[in-house]
Amino acid sequence: MEELGSAVELLRRRVEAAEKELADLKTQLAQAEKDAQDAKRKQTSNGTWKWPLQAQEYERYGRQMILPGFGVEGQLKLKNSRVLIVGAGGLGCPAAAYLAGAGVGTLGIVDGDTVEASNLHRQIAHATSRIGATKAQSLSRYLYDLNPLVEYKLYEEHLTPQNAQDIVSQYDLVLDCTDNPATRYLISDICVLLGKPLVSASALRTDGQLIVLNCPPAPQGAKGGPCYRCVFPRPPPAASILSCGEGGVLGPAVGTMGVLQAGEAIKIIVRGHHVQGDFPSESIPPPSLLLFSTPLSGPPSLRTVRMRSRRTDCFACSASSNLTLENMSDGSVMDYVQFCGGAPSPDTTLLADERISASEYATRLAGVSKDHFLLDVREPEHFAIASLDGAVNVPFSKWEHATKVSEDGVAIRPDWFPPTLPEDAPIYVVCRVGNDSQLATRRLKDMGLDCDGKRFIGDIRGGMRAWKEEVDKTMPFT
Ligand SMILES: [Zn+2]
Known part of the structure; x- marks a missing residue:
């Protein structure tokens, strides 16, 4: 017991000595740093530092300063x-x-x-x-x-x-x-x-x-x-x-x-x-x-x-x-x-009753694809990463200008349109964040595909982003 006590005492004294030495070293370091700074300041004010850039700048920028046509002049222009x-x-x-x-x-x-x-x-x-x-x-x-x-x-x-x-x-x-x-x-x-x-x-x-x-x-x-x-x-x-x-x-x-x-x-x-x-x-x-x-x-x-x-x-x-x-x-x-044409694709193109929320679509319609047509108008790269069940991908960019507007009330059916879709089966359009889907919905109506009001055509408000927020948080959104 006595031996242990003296060992503890010995260690305590060694720690104290080491702490004192550390404190002394810190004081010396602070003094040395101050001296070095003073010396540098003195050197500069005495004019003995005769170079236009500081030592560390020559070191840091040397490799570009030696480029022909660059030089110290170029470096000084950059610095200024x-x-x-x-x-x-x-x-x-x-x-x-x-x-x-x-x-x-x-x-x-x-x-x-x-x-x-x-x-x-x-x-x-x-x-x-x-x-x-x-x-x-x-x-x-x-x-x-x-x-x-x-x-x-x-x-x-x-x-x-x-x-x-x-x-x-x-x-x-x-x-x-x-x-x-x-x-x-x-x-x-x-x-x-x-x-x-x-x-x-x-x-x-x-x-x-x-x-x-x-x-x-x-x-x-x-x-x-x-x-x-x-x-x-x-x-x-x-x-x-x-x-x-x-x-x-x-x-x-x-x-x-x-x-x-x-x-x-x-x-x-x-x-x-x-x-x-x-x-x-x-x-x-x-x-x-x-x-x-x-x-x-x-x-x-x-x-x-x-x-x-x-x-x-x-x-x-x-x-x-x-x-x-x-x-x-x-x-x-x-x-x-x-x-620049205003904010691109304002989100006020469609009326409220031409739109459906993502959660409403999820509870009422998702998966029941034979009763309606779900058209995804995003680019195929987006569609390939994640899409809704039953969605058919026809990018808006591919048919926006390729399809005609109906002038005589007869519906114009593009070749991708499902030929057996009943006249009263609704069409829902989805895109990335709900802008293109509105323009596409408007376009489908202009093509006469709403069959004089017999068919509902509308979009999913907020697109796939809303789907992720409201319905499926795991869905990758790009
Ligand atoms: Zn000009």
């Missing part, structure tokens, strides 16, 4: 530059990563969305552990880890005509990494009005495109690079616009476009073309549209199409333009959503 990324998604993630890695001085990130699991196959700077966080926050955490020397400014909101001037005016160059046409026109317009070059890209399915706009920047009516409206004066028809959620997208395809955007941005800054000024015309690459494609069935391809310079009748950048910062923010000359 302020770049804005609008959209922290499939394009914005890789673009931001390469710009942060390259050492731009300030990187602004605009995005009002939050991270979802369905983003992660392509939006690689986000993380499973950050699902539910804002995309701006999530991306900045990745970037800070990559390069803490960059200043990150976050805007956890969407870019609007009202906030665009405040945000964009603080930057030298803008990257359009969004995926909707209304925002594309807005970004282009504000870049013209504020004289900022714009690197614009888009991607869908296995294809992408890239174009450098308003570069070098120039006032309205002056000689400068074309704007988005010069290249695309009219938006695509609203009905033809597919988002990544509906059309699908290959992660590396959109990632490639984001990487190319970062490359163009770095080159513009290193060449000094992000500031307004007179440049020798041979130093400015002619405007061109780069088209990238990497089909699942074949090898990837890159193609460049030369573009013309500014249009003399451009709504935004020509001498005759009426667009100003004031009327942009008050919306008096341009309603961006309206210009």
Whole structure:
């Protein structure tokens, strides 16, 4: 017992001694760190640090600075530059990563969305552990880890005509990494009005495109690079616009476009073309549209199409333009959503009594397919992942324009229409989220298939998404 007691006492003394030694070491470390900092400060203030960049910057950026034409000058231009990324998604993630890695001085990130699991196959700077966080926050955490020397400014909101001037005016160059046409026109317009070059890209399915706009920047009516409206004066028809959620997208395809955007941005800054000024015309690459494609069935391809310079009748950048910062923010000359055809497929096409809820269909009709016809108008890739019992898949895109409207009241029966369906057997239409199903329902009626009101034709409100929420939570929804 006595022996044990002295062993405990011995150990206690050794722990105390070790703790004292640790405390002494910590004090010494703190003093050494302070001395090192003081020495560095003194060295800098004495002018003995004669190099334009800090030691850690030479170490970090050395491999790009030794590129012919890049040099310390290029690195300093990057360090003094302020770049804005609008959209922290499939394009914005890789673009931001390469710009942060390259050492731009300030990187602004605009995005009002939050991270979802369905983003992660392509939006690689986000993380499973950050699902539910804002995309701006999530991306900045990745970037800070990559390069803490960059200043990150976050805007956890969407870019609007009202906030665009405040945000964009603080930057030298803008990257359009969004995926909707209304925002594309807005970004282009504000870049013209504020004289900022714009690197614009888009991607869908296995294809992408890239174009450098308003570069070098120039006032309205002056000689400068074309704007988005010069290249695309009219938006695509609203009905033809597919988002990544509906059309699908290959992660590396959109990632490639984001990487190319970062490359163009770095080159513009290193060449000094992000500031307004007179440049020798041979130093400015002619405007061109780069088209990238990497089909699942074949090898990837890159193609460049030369573009013309500014249009003399451009709504935004020509001498005759009426667009100003004031009327942009008050919306008096341009309603961006309206210009792009309004919100795609508004959910008010059908009346309430032409629709049925997913749960109502489930309790009354599901599985009793011989009494009615259930038409699924999604694309076959969606249908193949999950569908309702008895549903027949005929994508709306395949028959929307191929079928005629009945003019004499006689029903037009397309070849996929079940020939033995009784005249009074109802037709239910289902799609992904309940937009196409309304248009398809309307179309079936226009084709005279409601047999003068004898047959009910309606859609399942909210589509397969509603089915998952209300009826079958296990159903995969894509
Ligand atoms: Zn223009």
